[in-house]
Amino acid sequence: MNLQELEQLCACAGVSGCENAVREAIIALLPKEATHTIDPLGNLIVRKTGTAAGKNTVMLCAHMDEVGLIVTEITEEGYLSFAHVGGIERRGYLGKQVLAGKRQVPGVIGLKPVHLLEGDEKENIPPEDSLRIDVGAESREAAAALVQPGERVVFAPGLTCFGDGYIKARALDDRIGCLILIELLRQALPYDMTAVFSTNEETGAGAAQAAAFALAPAYAIVVETTTAADLPGVEGTQRVCSLGGGAVVPFMDRGTVYPWDLYETAQTLAAAHGIPMQTKTKIAGGNDARSITTARGGIPTITVSVPCRGLHSPAVVMQQKDAEAVLQLVRALWGELTQK
Amino acid sequence: MRQMLFDLCGATGVTGLEREAARLAAEYLAPLCDAVRVDPLGSVLGSKAGEGAHILLEAHLDQIGLVVTGAEDGGFLRAAPCGGVDRRLLCGQEVTVHGTEDFFGVIPASAPHLAEKDSEKALPATALLIDTGLTRAEAERKAPAGSRVRFRTPPVALGEHRVTAPALDDRAGICALLRCMELLQGQRHAPVTVLFAVQEETGGAGAQAAAYGLQPAQALVVDVSFAQAPGVPATLAQGKLGGGVMVGFAPVLDQGMSERLCALAEQSDIAFTREIMGGRSYTDADKIQTTGSGVPCALLSIPLRNMHSAVETLDLRDVEATAQLLAAYIIEKGAAA
Structure with a gap:
């Protein structure tokens, strides 16, 4: 896992519908033997020829977009009003720095100071329509020269490595999945490989469905991140999965009921290759698998995820060795399904 | 200036x-x-x-900042406010722990998929955690109770005259x-x-x-x-x-x-x-x-x-x-x- 490349991918602003910078960065990292096309919805489709064609086309998929904010209005005082794009952790952006619009203008999301709060205000998170982004503009005109309604806003912090092999960054969901696919495409391949870097996953709009229609694969593997709630005070199944527990393969989430035979295949392959694997102990989350599964009359799809703490917040945390387990398991599953 | x-x-x-x-x-x-x-x-x-x-x-x-009060399994530190801290702002906040050495930590944000009701509430004072990425023993050694913690947000200029830090x-x-x-x-x-x-x-x-x-x-x-x-x-x-x-x-x-x-x-x-x-x-x-x-x-x-x-x-x-x-x-x- 090349951490510098991960940092580069996470630094790209790519809130849903504005994935251009991410797509450019991925293209720059592809091996020269790979060919790519961009479909009408902005999905990046990459193909690499292997030693043989392989029996089946297996669509590998990771999404390029990230959750963030969208500017809805500039107020008379020069503040930006905003709405959420994707399922954001509402508490995550309070009191944090952001980068607004195409020019990546630094701004902050502040709150009424703690000293001035009364009663319940101390305990409740104010609704987002009462919050504003302050970019230092002193009038509507000054702000409008920096950013326009409809432009996106990302969280500012970059990537930091800490502790024993832990990584903290903004858009690990799903830039880590993108990097895993890039790494796979760089390997010597026994069969032809098709990888989709999709748009608009976080909005649930499912641009991946269009890519699946066009590619008509026999199977699909979604490479993702998923929520780990392995914190002190969270017990049993509520923990969902754990950092350091290996690749996460769910049998079901809130978007997809996965084919049981594919789930079993993942377990068998993980055991055979000694790859750490875990499942999700709570039916939670959802991803592009829901869009791909229903494309073209049905495409059996499986998801392999990197467990992450603080998903959809400015500070997503993962462990490097889990990403390595995901890479190994995806490679094994891809080989198996290609020849199934 | x-x-x-x-x-x-x-x-x-x-x-x-x-x-x-x-x-x-x-x-x-x-x-x-x-x-x-x-x-x-x-x-x-x-x-x-x-x-x-x-x-x-x-x-x-x-x-203002936080003060370490103990460690938990998984290498999380427990912390308490040091001065008047706004608990609504702590989720996902990056920090520097000033223990026997200075090191990075982050206050975990639970995911919205799981805790829709929690995301309407400030973090309770009794539930302030810092993810250190260390083992519990290492976390205890590097950040004994009483260690201070500061927000790790860098100073940035906002436009011509304003600054944030x-x-x-x-x-x-x-x-x-x-x-x-x-x-x-x-x-x-x-x-x-x-x-x-x-x-x-x-x-x-x-x-x-x-x-x-x-x-x-x-x-x-x-x-x-x-x-x-x-x-x-x-x-x-x-x-x-x-x-x-x-x-x-x-x-x-x-x-x-x-x-x-x-x-x-x-x-x-x-x-x-x-x-x-x-x-x-x-x-x-x-x-x-x-x-x-x-x-x-x-x-x-x-x-x-x-x-x-x-x-x-x-x-x-x-x-x-x-x-x-x-x-x-x-x-x-x-x-x-």
Whole structure:
């Protein structure tokens, strides 16, 4: 896992519908033997020829977009009003720095100071329509020269490595999945490989469905991140999965009921290759698998995820060795399904 | 001035652990004073001779943060607020833990997929955790209980005049005093002692102890105060970013000094507003005025948004206005002597 490349991918602003910078960065990292096309919805489709064609086309998929904010209005005082794009952790952006619009203008999301709060205000998170982004503009005109309604806003912090092999960054969901696919495409391949870097996953709009229609694969593997709630005070199944527990393969989430035979295949392959694997102990989350599964009359799809703490917040945390387990398991599953 | 302020905000000074901020502030202060010393509680004092009655200039060194109270399985630290921390802002906050060594940590944000109701609530004070990425034993060794924790957000410029950083409360005050001392160089002025006090955020012990030994004729305290902001109307916040220095009026403050400061500001064309408080000022002025046989105090405040957060925001022009007014007052006192 090349951490510098991960940092580069996470630094790209790519809130849903504005994935251009991410797509450019991925293209720059592809091996020269790979060919790519961009479909009408902005999905990046990459193909690499292997030693043989392989029996089946297996669509590998990771999404390029990230959750963030969208500017809805500039107020008379020069503040930006905003709405959420994707399922954001509402508490995550309070009191944090952001980068607004195409020019990546630094701004902050502040709150009424703690000293001035009364009663319940101390305990409740104010609704987002009462919050504003302050970019230092002193009038509507000054702000409008920096950013326009409809432009996106990302969280500012970059990537930091800490502790024993832990990584903290903004858009690990799903830039880590993108990097895993890039790494796979760089390997010597026994069969032809098709990888989709999709748009608009976080909005649930499912641009991946269009890519699946066009590619008509026999199977699909979604490479993702998923929520780990392995914190002190969270017990049993509520923990969902754990950092350091290996690749996460769910049998079901809130978007997809996965084919049981594919789930079993993942377990068998993980055991055979000694790859750490875990499942999700709570039916939670959802991803592009829901869009791909229903494309073209049905495409059996499986998801392999990197467990992450603080998903959809400015500070997503993962462990490097889990990403390595995901890479190994995806490679094994891809080989198996290609020849199934 | 921006660079000096960014440097000062970058130094750690969580209440009780002001050493790094004290050292840096003392370095800036030394060339502007006759002598600089550190008192028994860790406050920095710089003196400069002059004509007339002795004036104390004060700003506080410390900043809010967290304090480690223990460790948990999985390498999480438990923490408690150190000073008035807003628990609504802590999810996903990056921090530096100042243990046996300094290291990175992050306050976990639970995922919205799981806890839709939780995401409407501030983190409870009893549930403050820091993810260290270490084992429990390592976390305990590197961050024994009592270790201080600071927000790790970098200082950033917002447009031409505004800046955002943690610890602007009250490094902006320190910055204003340093700038004032620059303005006094080569001028006839009253004798001054500059006090950068520890432990304001936990009640003002540093200022109280230091002022006792100085017995000044008057004190001018510089702190931050509330500025209007989104969701913060003028009824709650009398300051305005870019509106100039706020001159405090309160029962605990010396009315004559406050009025003189306003007159001087008008006379010298320094932007200012009045800040009216009905009782105490909730700054170190409250402690200084009752030390020894009593010290008449004035309070100058720099308007600040998002106080006690990692994105405190101010306008540099207001810091300059504060320094200008302080210098004008001290020069006037020296001329009268």
